[in-house]
Each structure stands twice: as C-alpha cells, then as structure tokens.
Amino acid sequence: MEAVRTGVIGCGAISPIYLQNGSVFEDYTIVACADKDLDRAKARAGEFGVPRACSVDEILADPEIELIVNLTTPEVHGSIGRRAVE
DSSP states (O other): OOOEEEEEEOOSTTHHHHHHHTTTOSSEEEEEEEOSSHHHHHHHHHHHTOSOEEOHHHHHHOTTOOEEEEOOOHHHHHHHHHHHHO
C-alpha cells in the first residue's frame, strides 16, 4: 500500500509537532503545506523538509493530495474543512 499523500493547512504554532511527527508514520507522507501567509508556509516547509509550500487554494485544488490536515484557527477551521471535503 502506498502512503497517503497529505497536505497540511495552517503553519502556525501547533504545526511543528504535526510536521515533525509526519515523517514517523509510513501510512502517510506530507507532500505540501499551506497557510494564508505564504512566507510562513515556505518557512515551515523548509524547516521540516516538506517538498512544497503553496496557497490554501492551491493545496485544496491539487488532485494528487488525498488527505488534508486542517490546523487552522477556529474562525476559519470550519470553512477550510468544508472546502477540503468538497
């Protein structure tokens, strides 16, 4: 079974533990991260060896990403989650 290609949305304070532990599991691999602040996404990607940083719209539109980890703040968490499911 191939690892599930995973994207992380939200590169703030809680993201380091998810990005660090993402490499521990063989069932999924984090292939991209996104944030409303693209510079923050790029910094986290570089820090944790994530191959790609992009905008929220780009990560949600990427057909290669099979799973989204939603680490956004409460005020946008629901809307991002809904967009990911759609």
